[in-house]
Amino acid sequence: MMASSALLLLQLLLLTSLVSASPHWGVTLNSAYKGKNPDGSVKISLRARGTFDSCGNFLDWTCSGNCDSVTSKVKEIVDTSTNSSSNHYQWCETEIIKEKSLLNDKPFILGASSYDWVTTRNSVVSGSFESDVDFGTRSDTKEPNNLPDVAIVPFLRVPENCPRTYKLAAFDLDGDKVRCRYGNLPGLECNNCSLPSGFHLDQDSCTLHYQQANHDSRVFGFEMVVEDFPRRTIDLSYSDGSSVRKIPLFSRRKRDSSWGSWTPAVSTATATPTTITVTATTTTVSSSTQNVASGPLSKQPLQFSFLVDPAADSCQEGHYLPILVAPTPAHGERIEAEVNKEMEIRVKAHADYSVINNIIFSGPSAVTKHRDVNNDFVLRWTPVGDDLGDHYSICFVVESEAGSSVYQSEMRCVLVVVRKAQIEATVTCTETTMKVEVEKDSFFGLQEDHLRLSDPSNTICSLNRLSNNTHIVAIIPLNGCGTEIEEDDDYLIFKNEITTVEDNLNELITRKHLVEARFYCQYPKRGNVTLSFSAHRKNVTVWEKGFGKFTYQFEFYQDDQFGAIYDPNFYPLEFDIGNRIYMQINASSSINNTKMFVESCRAAPYDNPNFQPSYSIIENGCNVDQTVQTHPTSNNRRFRFSMDAFKFIGLHDQVYISCTVMMCEAGNPNTRCSQGCMNSTSSNVRRKREAMVQSGMHFVSQGPLRLKREADIRGGSAFNLNLNLVFVAGCLLVAIGMVCGVLIYKTKASRIRYQPLSSYEN
Numbered sequence: 001m002m003a004s005s006a007l008l009l010l011q012l013l014l015l016t017s018l019v020s021a022s023p024h025w026g027v028t029l030n031s032a033y034k035g036k037n038p039d040g041s042v043k044i045s046l047r048a049r050g051t052f053d054s055c056g057n058f059l060d061w062t063c064s065g066n067c068d069s070v071t072s073k074v075k076e077i078v079d080t081s082t083n084s085s086s087n088h089y090q091w092c093e094t095e096i097i098k099e100k101s102l103l104n105d106k107p108f109i110l111g112a113s114s115y116d117w118v119t120t121r122n123s124v125v126s127g128s129f130e131s132d133v134d135f136g137t138r139s140d141t142k143e144p145n146n147l148p149d150v151a152i153v154p155f156l157r158v159p160e161n162c163p164r165t166y167k168l169a170a171f172d173l174d175g176d177k178v179r180c181r182y183g184n185l186p187g188l189e190c191n192n193c194s195l196p197s198g199f200h201l202d203q204d205s206c207t208l209h210y211q212q213a214n215h216d217s218r219v220f221g222f223e224m225v226v227e228d229f230p231r232r233t234i235d236l237s238y239s240d241g242s243s244v245r246k247i248p249l250f251s252r253r254k255r256d257s258s259w260g261s262w263t264p265a266v267s268t269a270t271a272t273p274t275t276i277t278v279t280a281t282t283t284t285v286s287s288s289t290q291n292v293a294s295g296p297l298s299k300q301p302l303q304f305s306f307l308v309d310p311a312a313d314s315c316q317e318g319h320y321l322p323i324l325v326a327p328t329p330a331h332g333e334r335i336e337a338e339v340n341k342e343m344e345i346r347v348k349a350h351a352d353y354s355v356i357n358n359i360i361f362s363g364p365s366a367v368t369k370h371r372d373v374n375n376d377f378v379l380r381w382t383p384v385g386d387d388l389g390d391h392y393s394i395c396f397v398v399e400s401e402a403g404s405s406v407y408q409s410e411m412r413c414v415l416v417v418v419r420k421a422q423i424e425a426t427v428t429c430t431e432t433t434m435k436v437e438v439e440k441d442s443f444f445g446l447q448e449d450h451l452r453l454s455d456p457s458n459t460i461c462s463l464n465r466l467s468n469n470t471h472i473v474a475i476i477p478l479n480g481c482g483t484e485i486e487e488d489d490d491y492l493i494f495k496n497e498i499t500t501v502e503d504n505l506n507e508l509i510t511r512k513h514l515v516e517a518r519f520y521c522q523y524p525k526r527g528n529v530t531l532s533f534s535a536h537r538k539n540v541t542v543w544e545k546g547f548g549k550f551t552y553q554f555e556f557y558q559d560d561q562f563g564a565i566y567d568p569n570f571y572p573l574e575f576d577i578g579n580r581i582y583m584q585i586n587a588s589s590s591i592n593n594t595k596m597f598v599e600s601c602r603a604a605p606y607d608n609p610n611f612q613p614s615y616s617i618i619e620n621g622c623n624v625d626q627t628v629q630t631h632p633t634s635n636n637r638r639f640r641f642s643m644d645a646f647k648f649i650g651l652h653d654q655v656y657i658s659c660t661v662m663m664c665e666a667g668n669p670n671t672r673c674s675q676g677c678m679n680s681t682s683s684n685v686r687r688k689r690e691a692m693v694q695s696g697m698h699f700v701s702q703g704p705l706r707l708k709r710e711a712d713i714r715g716g717s718a719f720n721l722n723l724n725l726v727f728v729a730g731c732l733l734v735a736i737g738m739v740c741g742v743l744i745y746k747t748k749a750s751r752i753r754y755q756p757l758s759s760y761e762n
Helices: 004-016 730-735
Strands: 024-036 042-052 062-065 069-081 091-102 108-116 126-133 149-151 155-159 164-167 169-171 177-182 199-202 207-210 220-229 234-237 243-246 298-309 323-325 334-338 343-350 355-362 368-371 377-381 391-402 405-408 412-419 425-429 433-439 471-477 484-487 491-500 515-524 540-544 548-557 573-575 580-589 594-604 615-619 629-631 638-644 655-665 698-707 740-747
Touching: 024 091, 024 108, 024 126, 024 149, 069 355, 126 220, 149 298, 149 391, 155 405, 169 177, 169 391, 169 412, 177 199, 334 343, 343 355, 343 391, 355 368, 355 377, 377 391, 425 515, 433 491, 433 515, 471 491, 548 655, 548 698, 580 594, 580 655, 580 698, 594 638, 615 655
Parallel strands: 155 298, 334 412, 573 698
Antiparallel strands: 024 042, 024 298, 042 091, 062 108, 069 091, 108 126, 126 298, 149 169, 164 207, 177 220, 199 207, 220 298, 234 243, 323 343, 343 377, 355 391, 368 377, 391 405, 391 412, 425 433, 433 471, 484 491, 491 515, 515 740, 540 548, 548 580, 580 638, 594 615, 594 655, 629 638, 655 698
């Protein structure tokens, strides 16, 4: 129980607690226990996020009660946007991180007051907040109490005619009951201590419902409080021998909302609640404890701005309001991160009648946001050693525009828990390869016979080639072994992974990936280009039991005579819409009496046939594109076809043609080669392969292709970075410290994974 004298002292100190010349949009405050110093004092970390009109302002506060000294202070920018209310040019969320020492583990109070809000429509003028922090040792977990982790996107908006539901981030690792209420202590928790009209707050589920309000250029200022209560009676004990008993929050009769009879708004998106697992323990409550407190274990401020915009033509998500789609994580999803390893959260949204243009978020200030060439957003963060054992909420919203109107998706929040590194590995990036070295002792679930890269079909991709007794070692070409290429505004990113599998590696589909160690090399797109290699794909050589050694060659030809191929030095090839593209796949085999069959061909922006979106040319042996024409040949191991250059090429900087091919015993009516074109239903039937009947399926590809570009009207030429033509020299990048090699560990459930045949030559 907090002493009344401490509260009085806090009220006096708060008058000078915040100095800021910039109007305020919102506040969150999080506190974490960081252990004890040798002298018995307690280390804590305080993270205060404030949102202002400019990025030069930071939230500050006072400490009352058990306070000592600040050992370090860091100020950073979290996120900023010019998609603000019409009364303000921008908002900017900043974070100040203080490492403090406390005299002991007794409770203390943080707070601030008398800071100016932005102009609000609900008469919130002078802001204030109060945070009660208690790191006493719990009788149920035998560990210091964890406070709920609180976060929110500081600026929310919605069209006036679109009811919406917001799940607020209030995660508690102790499994306590979390309650979100509106502030009710004037001058300490709030200025105007009333929930704005048109909203309903479900305190027990921490859910805010917007139903209706007229649009206005001013925001609503929300002044809320997040509290946690034990689910059963516990004791909090302290190093001085004292303790306090905390009791559960008893059920309360649900009260009507502030505007009478109300029907809850139905959200079009289903949010998955977070599940916090607490190890069952026997709680021992001391019978000698005399101090019983019915209040919360702690309380934290949650303040933000909410703008009601003019009406939208449609409130259906996916029309004007962006709808979040896979692989976006669900609200409340728990994500495990590792110290010194970059984690990423991929966010994808769709809108038919507005243009997706931004993601805004709130989280640790070291989180960065990116947008890749597929217009997906990526939030990236690398926890450091001091984050070990901590947990952080990250909330995000995707924004779109249509004319002068700005729309937001639903808000989702995830909980990131930081643990120690699970796999000890080193990644080295050069101008043409990635080298990964993994300590075998650190690889959970290691089955050496079943380890493989994304595509192990080429001998250079075998993990047995360089590995030793202590380390799994692989040197992977940037354009081989299933390496995938991603691109954002600043970087080229080459990714691969080591996985354990339990399937026959000759099968097309692998169903039991148990563990994966993902790694990548990241290269800045801006820099001196000193090394290049041909984009033209090499021949693919395969060895299969029963079929011996055979090689696939995929080439583009200049005309229907199939006499002259395009010079590999001319790649990427350029075509006009409607130009005829002539292609030939040829197989040479050490075994006679064999036949080649092309099962499918697709076009995709990357040299990866499973990349989406893709354009189907041939599927299940059937022509899909209406312009496809096959050209007869007397050679059973040769396939010639052509088609018109298509608009799909123009939608991307470049595309590759990738085909699934296989070898069969010639003249055998029971092989897939003899069945030819099959509809999608019958093609799903898979036959067990026998020796000398048919091979496994393999991927071959060629490219890239692109549409011809018009000359730059300003004179000179526009430079476009081609992923397959140039790489930044590794020696230069290493010298300036800009090559980044990263390994990510992830346990995973069974899933289907396709295995493209490497385009790298033996």
